[in-house]
Amino acid sequence: xxxxxxxxxxxxxxxxxxxxxxxxxxxxxxxxxxxxxxxxxxxxxxxxxxxxxxxxxxxxxxxxxxxxxxxxxxxxxxxxxxxxxxxxxxxxxxxxxxxxxxxxxxxxxxxxxxxxxxxxxxxxxxxxxxxxxxxxxxxxxxxxxxxxxxxxxxxxxxxxxxxxxxxxxxxxxxxxxxxxxxxxxxxxxxxxxxxxxxxxxxxxxxxxxxxxxxxxxxxxxxxxxxxxxxxxxxxxxxxxxxxxxxxxxxxxxxxxxxxxxxxxxxxxxxxxxxxxxxxxxxxxxxxxxxxxxxxxxxxxxxxxxxxxxxxxxxxxx
Amino acid sequence: xxxxxxxxxxxxxxxxxxxxxxxxxxxxxxxxxxxxxxxxxxxxxxxxxxxxxxxxxxxxxxxxxxxxxxxxxxxxxxxxxxxxxxxxxxxxxxxxxxxxxxxxxxxxxxxxxxxxxxxxxxxxxxxxxxxxxxxxxxxxxxxxxxxxxxxxxxxxxxxxxxxxxxxxxxxxxxxxxxxxxxxxxxxxxxxxxxxxxxxxxxxxxxxxxxxxxxxxxxxxxxxxxxxxxxxxxxxxxxxxxxxxxxxxxxxxxxxxxxxxxxxxxxxxxxxxxxxxxxxxxxxxxxxxxxxxxxxxxxxxxxxxxxxxxxxxxxxxx
DNA sequence: TCGTTTGTTGAGTAATTGCCCATGAGCGAA
DNA sequence: TTCGCTCATGGGCAATTACTCAACAAACGA
Numbered sequence: 001x002x003x004x005x006x007x008x009x010x011x012x013x014x015x016x017x018x019x020x021x022x023x024x025x026x027x028x029x030x031x032x033x034x035x036x037x038x039x040x041x042x043x044x045x046x047x048x049x050x051x052x053x054x055x056x057x058x059x060x061x062x063x064x065x066x067x068x069x070x071x072x073x074x075x076x077x078x079x080x081x082x083x084x085x086x087x088x089x090x091x092x093x094x095x096x097x098x099x100x101x102x103x104x105x106x107x108x109x110x111x112x113x114x115x116x117x118x119x120x121x122x123x124x125x126x127x128x129x130x131x132x133x134x135x136x137x138x139x140x141x142x143x144x145x146x147x148x149x150x151x152x153x154x155x156x157x158x159x160x161x162x163x164x165x166x167x168x169x170x171x172x173x174x175x176x177x178x179x180x181x182x183x184x185x186x187x188x189x190x191x192x193x194x195x196x197x198x199x200x201x202x203x204x205x206x207x208x209x210x211x212x213x214x215x216x217x218x219x220x221x222x223x224x225x226x227x228x229x230x231x232x233x234x235x236x237x238x239x240x241x242x243x244x245x246x247x248x249x250x251x252x253x254x255x256x257x258x259x260x261x262x263x264x265x266x267x268x269x270x271x272x273x274x275x276x277x278x279x280x281x282x283x284x285x286x287x288x289x290x291x292x293x294x295x296x297x298x299x300x301x302x303x304x305x306x307x308x309x310x311x312x313x314x315x316x317x
Numbered sequence: 318x319x320x321x322x323x324x325x326x327x328x329x330x331x332x333x334x335x336x337x338x339x340x341x342x343x344x345x346x347x348x349x350x351x352x353x354x355x356x357x358x359x360x361x362x363x364x365x366x367x368x369x370x371x372x373x374x375x376x377x378x379x380x381x382x383x384x385x386x387x388x389x390x391x392x393x394x395x396x397x398x399x400x401x402x403x404x405x406x407x408x409x410x411x412x413x414x415x416x417x418x419x420x421x422x423x424x425x426x427x428x429x430x431x432x433x434x435x436x437x438x439x440x441x442x443x444x445x446x447x448x449x450x451x452x453x454x455x456x457x458x459x460x461x462x463x464x465x466x467x468x469x470x471x472x473x474x475x476x477x478x479x480x481x482x483x484x485x486x487x488x489x490x491x492x493x494x495x496x497x498x499x500x501x502x503x504x505x506x507x508x509x510x511x512x513x514x515x516x517x518x519x520x521x522x523x524x525x526x527x528x529x530x531x532x533x534x535x536x537x538x539x540x541x542x543x544x545x546x547x548x549x550x551x552x553x554x555x556x557x558x559x560x561x562x563x564x565x566x567x568x569x570x571x572x573x574x575x576x577x578x579x580x581x582x583x584x585x586x587x588x589x590x591x592x593x594x595x596x597x598x599x600x601x602x603x604x605x606x607x608x609x610x611x612x613x614x615x616x617x618x619x620x621x622x623x624x625x626x627x628x629x630x631x632x633x634x
Numbered sequence: 635t636c637g638t639t640t641g642t643t644g645a646g647t648a649a650t651t652g653c654c655c656a657t658g659a660g661c662g663a664a
Numbered sequence: 665t666t667c668g669c670t671c672a673t674g675g676g677c678a679a680t681t682a683c684t685c686a687a688c689a690a691a692c693g694a
Contacts, residue, residue, distance in 0.1 A: 011378065015380045019403050023376060038673070056375050057372060059332060060452070063336070086333050088351075355645095360681065
């Protein structure tokens with residue numbers, strides 16, 4: 001976690017230095033002279049401004065290749081919305097680029113004047129996206145989490161994104177006061193029957209837009225790494241044809257939720273309607289190819305933010 | 318004028334290079350390797366991306382000092398909206414900073430879903446602001462020029478901003494097919510009576526939002542430099558108490574339009590209502606202090622985008 | 635076809651920036 | 665008060681970026 005809470009005065013200086021550097025186009029030497037500090041301090045302020053995301057860079061040009069891939073994907077899979085960002089071949093990150101694009105998309109939704117319900121899933125990509133959000137006030141909107149916020153060991157689940165979101169966005173937030181996986185279908189029924197949980201579930205079913213990460217399976221996949229499933233449970237699932245998951249809901253290569261005890265123990269809200277609302281999946285990278293493909297063909301999502309490389313895979317296969 | 322119309326393919330490369338540099342954070346060496354070009358070429362693409370404004374940087378932090386100045390100004394002068402950007406003490410430019418802020422404000426208006434009429438004045442500051450606009454499509458909106466587009470020598474007036482705006486913004490544009498200054502009040506009546514001109518004038522009177530520059534008088538002021546007024550006419554005006562102008566309408570230190578033959582020859586549309594609409598003035602800099610002050614106290618405008626230095630002057634005087 | 639012009643390229647170099655480290659100030663605990 | 669710790673600072677230096685220049689290539693016009 002990045003160090004929180006720099007003193008406001010320092011952030012103020014950082015903003016000023018960042019402004020002079022990026023907007024006014026001065027050198028760090030000039031900034032140092034203007035602000036009466038050493039060049040090194042000026043450099044620190046500038047990089048602090050970047051680190052604290054006071055400076056937002058956006059690319060305002062539709063890269064033709066990406067647009068083209070996007071519209072082909074939209075056509076081929078009948079998606080409502082597709083955004084393709086350039087690939088960075090040298091980077092193995094599964095978030096760079098997508099996070100920025102997704103943050104911009106989230107921001108667009110949050111800036112709508114009419115009140116909306118925004119549902120949010122979980123995962124590293126989504127976390128990275130939410131971390132890119134600037135401070136926004138939108139008291140009219142409601143933001144609801146689709147997944148529980150309690151990790152298997154009882155601690156708060158780190159990748160439960162809604163809390164990160166609450167840091168930046170001033171809106172009503174509704175976390176899901178549940179574990180991610182419960183011990184049995186019966187327990188799930190019981191928990192979902194609670195008044196508080198029921199109202200959150202109802203709200204999520206009415207989401208106008210939903211952002212979810214798409215997780216791959218495998219012993220390196222998030223479900224195992226974060227301790228939700230044991231290795232042998234994972235192997236069992238994969239033998240049963242599972243290839244990916246969204247909010248814990250595990251699906252096969254055709255994007256159908258598989259019939260397996262694990263899926264009966266998922267306490268997440270169902271993914272909101274792909275007919276009546278926008279469900280935007282975020283994912284890229286070779287390891288996720290199969291999972292993304294399945295989610296798209298099985299209409300677990302109806303919109304996608306991904307990168308060129310992944311887009312090309314989806315078009316060819 | 319910046320060189321127009323790079324080939325799309327090159328802009329595409331520039332966008333890609335810019336993305337890799339600013340968003341993905343790679344060095345120019347890495348970009349060069351990835352794109353199969355020399356490092357120098359990569360550098361050129363990156364700076365092309367910046368020069369063509371494909372890369373937009375925005376500062377997402379309310380600098381406390383600026384906010385404070387802004388709200389004080391709003392209170393003191395009863396303005397509807399004030400934006401204060403940091404001063405860059407080393408730069409004598411009258412546009413840096415304001416242009417970016419104004420472009421962002423224009424963009425916000427243009428992104429509104431309901432159709433609006435946006436009126437636009439003239440001047441270097443406004444030109445710089447419009448040059449910062451990204452490409453936007455907004456077929457619902459109408460953009461109307463308050464000032465004529467014919468310079469005294471009969472050529473197209475360079476600082477008639479609406480044409481620059483048309484380059485970036487896809488909306489209906491209504492230039493004012495008139496000179497800026499005509500030879501007499503009678504000629505103005507005649508020209509304003511023409512059907513085409515009348516409908517443009519009517520539209521400007523219904524503007525929802527108006528952006529204007531504030532010009533200072535003096536033999537170095539825009540009216541003289543651009544050849545609209547002779548030196549002696551200017552001296553005469555200043556002896557008569559004139560301190561500034563907006564769209565050619567000349568006012569005194571209290572912001573009242575002065576009673577002078579020149580003002581009877583101004584062919585611009587009247588500044589839209591400050592009671593019913595938003596009229597945003599853009600200006601900063603010592604030379605404009607008096608003119609800005611007059612425009613604000615005389616309610617020629619009801620909103621202001623300026624810099625710290627100017628804001629401090631306005632508060633103290 | 636042959637200059638001429640315009641624009642692109644890579645090399646070299648100057649300017650700028652990022653990072654490491656030693657220093658010392660500030661502060662709490664002994 | 666002194667010790668030990670943390671952290672901001674500025675110097676120095678390596679990495680990175682921006683600029684200039686000369687060579688070259690494509691486009692153009694005679």
